[in-house]
Amino acid sequence: MRLTVIGTGYVGAVHAACMADIGHQVLGVDIDPARIAALTAGRTPFFERGLAGMIKRTVDTGRLRFTTSTAEAARFATTHFVCVGTPPQPGSDAADLRYVEAAVAGLAAHLPGGGDEAVIVVGKSTVPVGTAQRLAGRLGTAADVAWNPEFLREGCAVQDTMRPERIVAGVPTERAEARLREVYAPLTAVGAPFIVTDPATAELVKLASNSFLATKVSFINAMAEICDATGADVLTLAEAMGADPRIGPGSLAPGLGFGGSCLPKDIRAFAARAEELGLGESVAFLRQVDEINTRQRRRTVELAERLVGGSFAGRRVAVLGAAFKPGSDDVRDSPALAVAEAVRVRGAQVRVHDPEAADHARAVHPLLQFAPDVTKTCDRADVVLHLTEWPQYRELDPAALACVVRTPAIVDARHTLDPKAWRAAGWRLCAPGRPRLD
Structure with a gap:
């Protein structure tokens, strides 16, 4: 089956590669020529486990190609997935739909009139309820507009696509339902639940x-x-x-x-x-x-400040983790970086380590220092903050690390370190919501 995927960011790149991997012919579309060139060469613009190998494999087989031409996409297939971003509007919490609307308008300008096979536009972007209905009104009879939300966890996106807990198909017509059943047949054949509903409910599910x-x-x-x-x-x-x-x-x-x-x-x-x-x-x-979520960052800063005697001024603080979660190099709205920056603003010298996200973090927070390994990060630190639960941090030797820091004190803000092992090695360990372990 021939599909296009419009938008090759996080959702689009994963969806395109996975659809090609299960046997479809897929054309990825993006307005960024540099990104298209990188993907065509088998390189991913972000870290996601298993994705780079899958893109290279499917590009090599010819099942996956990339282009900047929406006109080519309209000629290539009659099933089009829209996977562009929906960031907040400037100065507002409301979703900015300009990229969704531009993608659909660009495609509509090249859709063939009539034809033997119906055109289906399938949204995967996270949008306010009612978006599909509004887009359908603009497209009229040129295409059916369905909504098929993604439920991807960064770091597990390939797995979540290939072995989904559910596939939600918000469809306006029986032919749109039939098309999406055909797209996902290789996944439903091995047990993926397929839930059929209307587009508004599908938008709301996500x-x-x-x-x-x-x-x-x-x-x-x-x-x-x-x-x-x-x-x-x-x-x-x-x-x-x-x-x-x-x-x-x-x-x-x-x-x-x-x-x-x-x-x-x-x-x-x-x-x-x-x-x-x-x-x-x-x-x-x-x-x-x-508000509760944001407050956890302030509480972590305050807990660390108490561990260094009530003031960060002149203190060395080691931060383990910059990505917002393990398995990803995404630092957007990262709690770890928010804490690191707040500690720096309060007067500390902050050094950060992350196995994947350091380059992205440095670009966003250039006043923070970054180190290539945990030992250099923790050198002469007055307190260590464990802020992203990368598995390699759980495997650290607390006795060896105690010889590196100035003061063996650590805040385990992710509750994944073994408190008994760290205490036995002489560490003062604190974790939000747990009895003091020192």
Whole structure:
């Protein structure tokens, strides 16, 4: 089957490569010639596990090609996936749909009139509910507009596409449903659930899912604050809560909170859209979810400041992690970098390490220092902040690292270090929501 993928950023590049890998002929489209040249050469513009090899493999087989020409895309296929970004509008939390609208308008200018096969435009971008209906009104009879939201976790995007927990098809017509069933037949054949609904519900599924996940994360972090005040243990609390099948353990991981390009942006855009609909009170709790999440960064800074005697002035602070999550080089709205920058502003000399995201982090925060390995990062540090839960940080030898730092004190803001091992090596270890371990 022949498909186009318009937009070759994070979602588009993954979708294009995976669709080619399951056997389709795919043409990726982007307005950035440098990106198209890199992808054609088999290089990815960002780090995502397994993606570079898949792109190179499918490009080599000829099933995946890239172009800057929307006209070529319109000639190539009758099924077009729109995967462009929807950042916040300048000065607003509402989603900026200019890239979605430009992609659809550019495609519409080249769509053939009539033809033997119906044209289907399939949105994968995260958009406010009602977007598909508005785009369908603009396209008229030139194409059906369906919505097929993505549910990708950065660092696991290839796996999430190839073994999806669900495929949601928001379709306006039976022929659009049939087309999407054909696209995803190789995945549904091995058990992927295929949920059919209308486009508005499909748009809402992504926003509602992200909002619910964000609520769980902020809820357990709010409980961590209660634990700090009472001496209770938030990890045991989360384990006991998660044992209830009505609640489940997923996203009940306390710590520094969520970041990245999806959850913060999406819950704010969802709240903004609800306000446009006159239903702001219905999702007013999302503003509090957002505030709780932001507060975790301030609390981590304050905890670290107490460990160095109440002031960062003249102190050396080592930061382990810059990406917003492990398995990614994405630093957009990274809690780790927000904490590192706040510590620097308070007078500390901050040195950061990240196995993948250092270059991106340096471009965003040029006043922070970066080191190529953990030992150099922690050299003569007064406190170490563990802020992104990369697996290699869990494997550090606390006894060896104690010989490098000036003061063996660490804030485990991600709750993944073994407190007994670190205490045994002489470290003073603190973690939000847990009894003091020193």
